Amino acid sequence: MERKKRLLRLMRFWFFGTFMVVFAAITAYIGIFTAGDWWVALRTGFPIWGLTGSLCLAFYLIYFLWLWRRRI
Numbered sequence: 001m002e003r004k005k006r007l008l009r010l011m012r013f014w015f016f017g018t019f020m021v022v023f024a025a026i027t028a029y030i031g032i033f034t035a036g037d038w039w040v041a042l043r044t045g046f047p048i049w050g051l052t053g054s055l056c057l058a059f060y061l062i063y064f065l066w067l068w069r070r071r072i
Contacts, residue, residue: 004067011063015056022052 026048030041 011060016058019052019056023049
C-alpha cells in the first residue's frame with residue numbers, strides 16, 4: 001500500500017513537471033512570434049495546454065487504475 005502511494009506521488013511529480021515544461025516552452029515559443037504580446041501568446045497556447053493537461057490527467061488515471069489492480 002505504501003509502495004503504491006509512493007509510485008503515484010512520483011507519477012504526479014513527473015506529469016506536473018511535463019505539463020509545466022510544455023506550458024513554459026509553448027508560451028515562450030508563441031511569445032517570440034507575437035512580438036511580445038503575452039496575452040495573445042496565452043490565448044493561442046490554451047488549446048495545447050488543454051490537450052497536454054488532459055493527456056497527463058488521463059494517463060495518470062490509467063496508471064492509477066493499473067497500479068491498484070496489480071498486487072505489489
